[in-house]
Amino acid sequence: MKLISYGKHSIDQSDINAVSKALKNKVITSGDLVEKYEKNLSNYFKSNYSVVCNSGTSALHLAFKAADLKKNDVVLMPSINFISSYNLCSTLGAKIYLIDVEPTTGQISYKSVLNCIKKYKIKKIKIIITMYLGGYVSDNVKIFNLRKKFKFFMIEDACHALGSDYLYKDKKYKIGSCKHSDMSVFSLHPLKTITTGEGGIISTNKKILYDRLKILRSHGIIRNKKKHWDYQIIKPGFNYRLSDINCALGLSQLKKINKFVYKRRKIANEYVKNLKFYTNYVNVLNKDKINSSSCHLVILKFNFNNLKISKDQLISFFLKKGFFLQQHYKPIYLFDLYKKKNELKFFKQSNLYFKSCVSFPVHFELTKFQLTKCLQILKKLMKKTN
Ligand SMILES: Cc1ncc(COP(=O)(O)O)c(C=O)c1O
Incomplete structure (x- = not known):
């Protein structure tokens, strides 16, 4: 029996044509299609910068590293979430506090964040992770405004929310605009709104975070502009790059x-x-x-x-x-x-x-x-x- 799943990707001939064309390019990774995809994503979000990588989980990892999350730093996150954020923060040695969610939304709220801070007498917070379960955005601006007091990074695990928007003072903003967050993270896994096979995105308006994300995505390497055969390692990084082949699919999917x-x-x-x-x-x-x-x-x-x-x-x-x-x-x-x-x-x-x-x-x-x-x-x- 053919099962009808709760979620499924959608690939048509235009996607297949785009990928076929990319396969014939001289360069199939770190090429023009990566930059084009990032530019088109930022135009879509209306954010300054987008960085693509090879999964939502690697995007979260890059975001945590860009925020300089270290051992014993305090992170607050929802108790109902996919395991990526918890696994990563746990590996990085962070002190994690899970926040109870509202049964009406399945998400954390301004109130539940305050309850958590009060219950554990938290004084200093490095990161608060919000997650918009199913793509339905809740309390993001109110939680962001807590930054005035606690000065944390607000990282949106927006893996479900590519294509979601929210109202602030009667104006519509896209999740990914980062008007009320430091970084928004998305997954391009086949079950998500659009796909690159596997893939992830980090959107931000901050140049300093963008520069860190790009360096961390590719081994922490900075190339010597005058001598292409020489480079320095300025931070221990990873290979989280997304290929031009995947980006060709992403560009085609983004149109739809x-x-x-x-x-x-x-x-x-x-x-x-x-x-x-x-x-x-x-x-x-x-x-x-x-x-x-x-x-x-x-x-x-x-x-x-x-x-x-x-x-x-x-x-x-x-x-x-x-x-x-x-x-x-x-x-x-x-x-x-x-x-x-x-x-x-x-x-x-x-x-x-x-x-x-x-x-x-x-x-x-x-x-x-x-x-x-x-x-x-x-x-x-x-x-x-x-
Ligand atoms: C809320 C959430 N966060 C993170 C991830 C991780 O994304 P990926 O599977 O692309 O690594 C997912 C993927 O299912 C997710 O749903």
Whole structure:
């Protein structure tokens, strides 16, 4: 049986043509297409600089290194997130505090950040990481404004939010504009809004961060401008470069981003429309933010008591019917590796969120027929319990 997944990439002939053409270029890495892609991304975000690299995780690593994150520096991040940020900060020896999320958004809020600071009596913060779960942006400006007091770097793990925007004083800003952050980080993994196969982006307005990111991306090398065979290493860096072949795909995909996001928003609105009479059983998370979101995910929040089945049963049931659902995310404090450092009892809201939320299909290639079928299965299940 062909499974219909909660997410999927979309590649058409124009992408294939672009990649084929790039393969015939004289240079296939560190060439013009990398610079062109970075320029086009910055034009899209309206930011000063973009740096591309070979995954969202390497983009986060570069961002943490550019912020000069060191051993024992304090980092605050959401308890519900993909594991990349926690793994990286842990490897870098940072002192990590997980912030409880709001069950209504699955994200940290201004209030939950303040609660965390108060509870642990935190005086000095190096980095706060925000994450816009599913692409729905919450409290970013308020959290950013805390910088006045604590002087931290605000790094947005915006891996879900390529194509999302937010309002500030009646003006629309793109996530990635970095009007209210130091760096925004994106993933170009196939399930994200657009893809380069694997890939990542860091957007920033700060020249000093941009210079560091570029040097760190390629071994910390600075080339001698007069003697091309000579170079210095000014920081221990990495090879996180993205090839011209990937960038050719990225350039082609970027042309279609508005079309992709439009379709995702349309699908998300369909879920709202179809489920509005079933609110005793299910609600669409962040439904008031759909029209400003990339809609990377459609997360349904269930009342499993009323539904009279468990979350595991629901996911297994849909699998048998041909739908591959997912949970985003298992809280970090539940992983055996990180359990000891995090006290379970402090994450009441995240537990509530985790128990009730499941991600349903949303992507550009999802057909009306598939969506209708998925909704019919769900409605039938809810009617049965009446
Ligand atoms: C929120 C979040 N952060 C970071 C990452 C890591 O991105 P990548 O898979 O491109 O390394 C992902 C990818 O799934 C993600 O969803």
